[in-house]
Amino acid sequence: MSLLDIRNIHKTYDNGEEVLKNVNVQIESKECLGLIGESGCGKSTLARCILQIEPIDRGSILFKGTALHNKSERLLKPYRKNIQAVLQNPASALNPKLKIKESLIDPFQQYGSQIDMKHFTYPSERGFIGQLLEMVELPSNLADRYPHELSGGQKQRVTIARAVSIEPSLLILDEPASSLDVLSQASLLTLLEELRERLDMSYLFISHDLSAVQEMCQRIMVMKRGEIVDSFEKERLFCEERHSYTKELLSLFE
Ligand SMILES: Nc1ncnc2c1ncn2[C@@H]1O[C@H](COP(=O)(O)OP(=O)(O)OP(=O)(O)O)[C@@H](O)[C@H]1O
Ligand SMILES: [Mg+2]
16 A cells, blocks of 8 residues: 555646646655656645645545545544645745744644654653754754744755654655755755655655756656656656656756
């Protein structure tokens, strides 16, 4: 059974535009699946549908075999703990009025009773926050600062630490590095790779950047205007059998 199994989903926004068309995606345990496609093709919409932030028109989203769509918020809570996200814009991800330590502890306070902690310990709030900051290679004195006192890269690391603090099985990464400079991007991706191994997570890694996807992911899906047009093991990226659109994307990176 796949960790996440998306079958034939369709999504239309209120303006009548069908943004996702018969999308099928399977993500296996501990796998990193890449999703690429040009701006506006529907990648973030898919992420929001998986996170149950947006409802789907039809189709199904199963997590470890249990349907997530059409569930009440109460029944969804254990699944929300298991599917966390780091979304496109780090600036809006952290509440500007909360100190970093308050943002970091928030998911644990919400879901603590449901966590069977395998990777972190909770000796005290301070000790727990120290572990999280160390894990994302940030100094412990950032705990008492506010988001505006951090760089974009540091904010993104805090967002990642917060998302993994409750030990989710699946992390959705929507362009996690796109707002950073090239060097910060590379070190953030290296950190994410290490964390996936260390914390036994699966990733859905969304990016425009084919080289980042190729480095991070075992399998790649290509989306065009709301449809998955190609799907393959990353070793087969350069094979003749690739969809013409994948080849077009590839040519942009040469
Ligand atoms: N809340 C919304 N209401 C109506 N239309 C929307 C909404 N969000 C996105 N769209 C439209 O849905 C389409 C897909 O948008 P989406 O944000 O999923 O694309 P994307 O692949 O993530 O693009 P990018 O790479 O630029 O982030 C676009 O045409 C967009 O205008
Ligand atoms: Mg997007």
